Amino acid sequence: MTSAPQAGPEGTPALGEAAATGTGGAPAARAVPEATVARLAVYLRMLGELAEQGTDTVSSDELAAVCGVNSAKLRKDLSYVGSHGIRGVGYEVGPLLHHLESTLGLTHRQSVALVGIGNLGHALAGYGGFGGRGFPVTALFDVDPDLVGIKINGILVDHVRDIPHVCRERDVTIGMIATPAPAAQGACDLLVRAGVSCILNFAPVVLQVPEQVEVRKVDLAVELQILSFHVARRHLAEREGLDAVNGHAVVRS
Amino acid sequence: MTSAPQAGPEGTPALGEAAATGTGGAPAARAVPEATVARLAVYLRMLGELAEQGTDTVSSDELAAVCGVNSAKLRKDLSYVGSHGIRGVGYEVGPLLHHLESTLGLTHRQSVALVGIGNLGHALAGYGGFGGRGFPVTALFDVDPDLVGIKINGILVDHVRDIPHVCRERDVTIGMIATPAPAAQGACDLLVRAGVSCILNFAPVVLQVPEQVEVRKVDLAVELQILSFHVARRHLAEREGLDAVNGHAVVRS
DNA sequence: CGGTGTGAAATAATTCACAGCT
DNA sequence: AGCTGTGAATTATTTCACACCG
Known part of the structure; x- marks a missing residue:
């Protein structure tokens, strides 16, 4: 009868601090937020594509754009795993890629x-x-x-x-x-x-x-129901008021 | 070249307020947090199972337990959609189920x-x-x-x-x-x-x-990589310190 | 009583904005 | 000059705790 933490769409509370002892412990990356971990995987994939294309540096702006996040978030995410970007330049694709692979534990085949x-x-x-x-x-x-x-x-x-x-x-x-x-x-x-x-x-x-x-x-059914909620909300908003999403008028294509 | 909001594991910012006008507008449920929407779908499924079993009332504690969340969260989630529980008793399974279906837009087939x-x-x-x-x-x-x-x-x-x-x-x-x-x-x-x-x-x-x-x-690959991260973290924690997850010693089964 | 509904407090995640490096 | 790294501010989400009601 243990309570189930379960992490679906939402994240688990966080990652436990390594130790309460002030002294010991490794210099290891500490407390990477769950939300960040999910995005690291996306960054990694895009870095892979960049590497294939022969790109060898990217700025946080560029990488963020292709990953669909904003650049501040990307930089903060990378900072959690102790990134090593080059100021004024950006990140080296190869090394960063390798670093993320290692962080995500992809060096040993699972x-x-x-x-x-x-x-x-x-x-x-x-x-x-x-x-x-x-x-x-x-x-x-x-x-x-x-x-x-x-x-x-x-x-x-x-x-x-x-x-x-x-x-x-x-x-x-x-x-x-x-x-x-x-x-x-x-x-x-x-x-x-x-x-x-x-x-x-x-x-x-x-x-x-x-x-x-x-x-x-x-959970496929849950995903569809979430979308269904948005369909319903859209209809509702359309019916009455004018402005629906984010205060902007709904644009007809 | 629009920036892509994309909602995967993480939620979209929130839901827009219906209208800025202080007067008009429906008494409709306003600004249901994205995280809540995802859970409503889970509550709905469990209510369905309870209904099949012939249960006709549940307390927030009971429902929360089977849904793997804590009861305060469940009550707050339901309050966002204007729930109608009965104090001292709990929620009526049938009506609540119907209400959630309607909230999630499941009344019209998608x-x-x-x-x-x-x-x-x-x-x-x-x-x-x-x-x-x-x-x-x-x-x-x-x-x-x-x-x-x-x-x-x-x-x-x-x-x-x-x-x-x-x-x-x-x-x-x-x-x-x-x-x-x-x-x-x-x-x-x-x-x-x-x-x-x-x-x-x-x-x-x-x-x-x-x-x-x-x-x-x-994204299946991302899901696996997130798990892989946890495998790696576990190994790391096991190797050096003793206490790994949440400050508790790792228990061997 | 027993259990809901909900303000207020605590925690987590995101965004801002800028100092500082190359 | 350009772009990273990051404290501080903001916003979202979760949890607490308790007034209130059936």
Whole structure:
């Protein structure tokens, strides 16, 4: 009956301070805000594209523009991880890219397990490399006897009951749950038992986990409902007043 | 060359005030925080489950528990939409459920278009009803000649070039983009031209849209990288100090 | 009582604006 | 001259705590 922190759209409170002791501790990057972490991943991707194009320096303004954030935020985000831009010039693409990769823990390949090979799970299994930089899916699980034993993308589907065994063996660090709702908590428990401490949950349930486990939720229905809210609000605003969004008149295309 | 607001994990600034006029205007719910909207959708789902079980009242404590939030937050969230709980008792499941549905604009069925019938798109197309309450996918688009013309789940796949025509005809209000990255902006532009003002983007790009269009992003790679960061942090904390998360010693199961 | 609704306090995230480096 | 790094101000969100009501 632990309370579930769960981090979906919203962030977890923050990141714990390293230690209360005033003396010890590393000089390591401290307390990177959760919101910042999410954006670092975006910066990283764009830096990758710039690198491919052969660009070797960017200003915060330029990088911010392609990432869709404002430059002050970008600079502050980078400052949390102790960035090393060059004043008057900008950031060196290569080194910054490397630094962010390291900050995000992408230097060691993370092994991913996927539980639930239904509609969505199948797509996730075949996603191949997850947009380039590698999160190899190394284990697949389901309960359906028709699925257990087949191979998808070269990976054998094991029975859910083997999660603890197989995950430990393949050193899985991240678990993805794409089961139907009723099966999700069970899958989660098995992953936790296997020592997996980071979980990406696609099932529409709130998972109960011990506090050392980090859960992020991707909930398609919720995303659509949020958009639906905006559709409704727009209609409402359109109907009565004139100015709707941000005090500006709605423009017809 | 508009700056892109884009709302992924993080929220958009807020919701605009309805009107500056002190007098007129409806008694309508004003300025619901974005973070709250996301949670309303979760409350709604859980209320649905409670209703199915035949429960007809819940306290904020109980509902909060199953939704994985704390009860103060839940009460405040509901207060933004002018909730009508009964002091000393709790909330009536049925009426509250209905009220939230209406707030989220779920009373009018929203018609959804999906662009990009690849790996992920295929799964989304076949998702069927999106977790129950209806966001019927009524239009599918791709550029691949092998896909255009086939039916998935009873819906014909049209060519991307027909987006404006078909979307207007079928009164699409929400667009989902599941194309490869390079094609995403083009798909987006076509949807916008078709009058679609809410977009759910699965492609790993930052879409440029006019400001009246609401974009939400679901980025699998980013989600994994966020988790990866936590894996890395955990390792780091484990290696040196003892206390890692929230100042508590890491407990071995 | 028991539980909601909500001001006020605390915390987190964003933006401003400018000193300081190259 | 240009652009980073960052304190300080602002804004958003969460939590507290308690008056008030059924």
